[in-house]
Amino acid sequence: xxxxxxxxxxxxxxxxxxxNNLRYIRNRRKLTLQKLATLAGVRYQQIGKYExxxxxxxxxxxxxxSQLLQCKIKYFFDPTYIDRMNxxxxxxxxxxxxxxxxxxxxxxxxxxxxxxxAAEVQATL
Numbered sequence: 001x002x003x004x005x006x007x008x009x010x011x012x013x014x015x016x017x018x019x020n021n022l023r024y025i026r027n028r029r030k031l032t033l034q035k036l037a038t039l040a041g042v043r044y045q046q047i048g049k050y051e052x053x054x055x056x057x058x059x060x061x062x063x064x065x066s067q068l069l070q071c072k073i074k075y076f077f078d079p080t081y082i083d084r085m086n087x088x089x090x091x092x093x094x095x096x097x098x099x100x101x102x103x104x105x106x107x108x109x110x111x112x113x114x115x116x117x118a119a120e121v122q123a124t125l
Contacts (some may be wrong), residue, residue, distance in 0.1 A: 002083075016053035018062070018076045023051040024085070025069050030097035039068050071099035075119075079104065 022038075025034055026047075037044040040061070049055040066073045075081050084105045102108065 001049060011032050012053065014077070017022070017054055017079050019051040019053040021067060021078065021081050022047075022057075024082050025071050025103060026051075028085075028094065028103060030100040031069070036065075036068065036071075042063055065071045071103040075103070075105070084109070 026033075029067055031039075033044040033047045037047045040047070046055065050057050050061070062073055062076055066076070078084075085103075088105060089102070
């Protein structure tokens with residue numbers, strides 16, 4: 001059994017960020033805990049523990065969830081990911097699973113900037 005007393009505040013904070021982002025991405029992909037657990041080969045309670053930050057995910061698990069959810073690994077560790085996604089997709093409702101390309105907030109923001117710059121150039125002509 002692990003000695004939980006050795007988990008540092010930084011580790012708890014990181015586990016919470018990873019868990020929150022996992023839940024956010026899972027919900028955007030319209031997967032239930034049970035469905036993701038089945039795909040990953042674990043029990044749904046374990047996914048819940050990851051999402052709450054109670055249990056740490058191994059590097060393999062992070063990679064596996066990245067592949068199953070079709071998103072970049074770096075977004076699990078990004079503390080600003082949820083806020084940036086909510087800001088970018090504000091006012092939009094997704095009734096079906098969000099497409100993987102809509103989870104890549106960095107690319108979406110770059111595309112938006114390029115579109116705005118192109119519009120500004122077009123406006124000056």
